[in-house]
Amino acid sequence: MIYREAGQFKTSYAADQGIFPIRLDRMGMVALLLIAYLAIPAVANHYWLVSILVPFLVFSMAAIGLNILTGYAGQLSLGTGGFMACGAFAAYKLATAFPDLHIIIVLLLSGTITAAVGVLFGLPSLRIKGFYLAVATLAAQFFLIWMFNKFGWFNNYSPSGVISAPPMHLFGDIYITGPQSSPLVKYLFLLTFVAIMALAAKNLTRCKIGRSWMAIRDMDIAAEIIGIRPLWAKLSAFAVSSFYIGIAGATWAFIYTGSVEALAFDINRSFQVLFMIIIGGLGSILGSFLGAGFIVLLPIFLNNAPGLVGWHIPVDMLAHLEFMIFGALIIFFLIVEPHGLARLWTVAKEKLRLWPFPH
Amino acid sequence: MAEADAMNAAGAVEPRDVPSGETVLRLSDIELGFGGVKAINKVSFEVRKGEILAIIGPNGAGKSSMLNVINGFYKPQLGSITFKGETMRAMQPHHAAKNGIARTFQNIALFKGMSTLDNLMTGRMLKMKRNAFWQALYWGPAQREELVHREAVERIIDFLEIQAIRRTPVGRLPYGLQKRVELGRALAMEPDILLLDEPMAGMNVEEKEDMCRFVLEVNQEFGTTIVLIEHDMGVVMDISDRVVVLDHGVKIADGTPDQVRADQRVIDAYLGVSH
Amino acid sequence: MFFSWPFFFEVLIGGLLAGVMYSLVALGFVLIFKASGVFNFAQGAMVLFAALTLVGFINMGMPTAVAILITMAVMVALAYSIERVVLRPLVNQPPIILFMATIGITFFIDGFGQTLWGSDVYVLDIGIPTTPLFFGDILVNSFDLVAAAVAGLLVVVLAIFFQKTRVGRALRAVADDHQAAMSVGIPLRVIWVIVWSVAGLVALVAGIMWGSKLGVQFSLVLIALKALPVLILGGFTSIPGAIIGGLMIGAGEKLAEVFIGPFLAGAIEDWFAYMLALVVLLFRPQGLFGEKIIERV
DSSP: OOOOOTTOOOOSHHHHTSSOOSHHHHHHHHHHHHIIIIIHHHHOOHHIIIIIIHHHHHHHHHHHHHIIIIIISOOOOSOHHHHHHHHHHHHHHHHHHOTTSOHHHHHHHHHHHHHHHHHHHHGGGGTOOHHHHHHHHHHHHHHHHHHHHHOGGGGTTOTTOEEEOOOOEEETTEESSSTTOOHHHHHHHHHHHHHHHHHHHHHHHTSHHHHHHHHHHHOHHHHHHHTOOHHHHHHHHHHHHHHHHHHHHHHIIIIIISEEEGGGGSHHHHHHHHHHHHHHOTTOHHHHHHHHHHHHHHHHHHHHHHHHTTOOOOHHHHHHHHHHHHHHHHHHHHHHOTTHHHHHHHHHHHHHHHTTSOO | OHHHHHHHHTTOSOOOOSOTTOEEEEEEEEEEEETTEEEEEEEEEEEETTOEEEEEOSTTSSHHHHHHHHTTSSOOSEEEEEETTEEESSOOHHHHHHTTEEEEOSSOOOOTTSBHHHHHHHHTGGGOOOOHHHHHHTOTHHHHHHHHHHHHHHHHHHHHTOGGGTTSBGGGSOHHHHHHHHHHHHHHTOOSEEEEESTTTTOOHHHHHHHHHHHHHHHHHHOOEEEEEOSOHHHHHHHOSEEEEEETTEEEEEEOHHHHHHOHHHHHHHHTOOO | OOOOHHHHHHHHHHHHHHHHHHHHHHHHHHHHHHHHOOOOTTHHHHHHHHHHHHHHHHHTTOOHHHHHHHHHHHHHHHHHHHIIIIITTTTTSOHHHHHHHHHHHHHHHHHHHHHHHOSSOBOOOSSOOOOEEEETTEEEEHHHHHHHHHHHHHHHHHHHHHHHSHHHHHHHHHHHOHHHHHHTTOOHHHHHHHHHHHHHHHHHHHHHHHHHHHOBOTTHHHHHHTHHHHHHHHOTTOHHHHHHHHHHHHHHHHHIIIIIGGGGTSOTHHHHHHHHHHHHHHHOTTTTTSOOOOOOO
């Protein structure tokens, strides 16, 4: 079968407004979900689930969040780590203060709390733009990490400053956190949760609110004259973005690592997520996934590839090489394709749609 | 005209309940300065319902600043604006948009990363009511709302003959088409007053003719009041009902094209006679 | 007693002198921003890279002066490569894309420097005295005084370079208006290489001072981040602004740490500078010394 839209006529705007207007795309999505829900659980081993798939899903969530703010609304943020920490510590306080709360409620509430914090630190965006704002978000990054690190109340006065997720049930007696939880349950739960959240994000970005974000990003003066309130557009972007990032932080602490300290969310975490959306594609939900996958897999590849061809590179040297490769890739993508992997995918599809005729 | 009927059916046109010729917008003694420079000096004029008013003048006369005052992007230091019976010191951009003032810009101000369709849909922003929760679900009321507005936008796309570029990101379009999309975005707001800042600048003859046709049709079929800035005197004299002439921030003439053409001060300003 | 005036002045002077060190890093940012409109996030990485390279050559047994000369050459080569590989292909991109590209440069240089020279903490001693001096009751470290003198000298040299030389005039022309400068025949690429080289040399000076004070180590990059709030306070285009901003940040954070810190569990130096910048931005979005921007449509 060839990738074509010819012969697929749409008789209503509803059909034309769908997420996947082309039939083959819809089928591809179904196939992808089948693989994710059936094939991967059947073949993936413990290492794959714990070290690759679960962090990939957590990072995807964070990348979607940052992409909403930076990719769609055009507000550069270097405070992702701080907001992730906010979500993690909010979830911890909620789960320990109200042990009966369901994990989903805890996640959504911690996202909401992070959204409120995000709006607070987003207030300066009403008056400042571009790298001025980036510096302002650095204030959020350093202040939040310091706060969670210094005040015992946030970690229930644990001497090490580490928070550990209490064991929580998903349903029945199936654990989602704590030592009795199985990696497969974690993976399937995160897969469902992230898929739903990604769908919601996609819907937001193609609706009124998403268009108001992009309008502010592309030409804020014109947006204002059309009747978009910059205040509302920017703060809503900060709120929704922080909501996603907060949930990512909470799932990081509760489901991915199980226990975490504030320093796990330092400025390097912010850069890591920023790199995901640059490489994956600014202003693309699909790109958030591609970027997260790329950044999760690249270090694993770098660690194993030299060994496969018989080179032995010392561990610290590898870490430095990783830095260099990340830096070079960022520059490469910004030069060659600022819209990242997602745009390469779209361009490939556009070409394929017309293939084998050039026009 | 079939297109006009379609627009009428969608409620795109304000019914002409007020007789033509009534003042909808009055600017009184507007003064605007940047630092020490006076961009506009005690200018007063009015805009009448249903007319095409041209603002002309040499470069730096304060024409664009005038439009910026009308839709609230600049706040004049002195003077007042009366709009739909309400007098205020300065307009707020959001208030202007909500009360039916739309505009295009001299140096196109489109949302370059978005498609033509999305640019026009963004113009419908103020008419959409559903909250973020429904939008996230994209189901029920939010979806129905999107579809209603999509239909209205498609009518404008048909009217402006830009069907083929519906899905193209506007940053990739040629200049003339971008101007057309920008007009479309303003029309999507279903404005009472349309401000056009040099809608035909940099266009070839054919594109200019198309643009003139659109402007006239918008004015005649939908009753939209139009205020435009234009340098092409032929166009101005052909299509406008009245002309306001600015020079160095001061109004030097105001009247029908024929009156203005005969005005000695206008001739001096354009031929550069020293005053 | 916790508070006493001599102690206050000691902290204040210590803070001001530490602020000079921030100014040294901020100067590099300002130079590049003025001439190319690029917000160079990599300035901190260039500081570390310069210091690592210098220490590397000294540890190979070179005399200090020779090592400094070679490091200067390396910084010029780095500037040339950045212009060739990064800036030239990205010309005419929005500033935010260039900013993110310099984050890429940061990571690359960090990794490159440590791949070449290793990631240990190196001692850098080029013979600056560190004896404590007393002025009345107030204790001042002679190293800090030398640092202040070096910064002052650097500003004077830069001022002469910008005001009196032909290249300096061209740089100012480019800073004012790229296209106008090109139209009178100023070669933009050459100018960029020159200005990035000068920023590289400033980074070397900063690297020497910071490295002598704290040892040459990875955490210098984080210290360099502190130059960002300095820029916010001082404005991106003003060399005196960078100096004054640095002094304010240095003094402010030391005073806050010593006198407010104990009530807030300490270590507020981590974020104080950024918060101060944030508050200033809320009231003066253009910074303390920047010009008010008039938007046109």
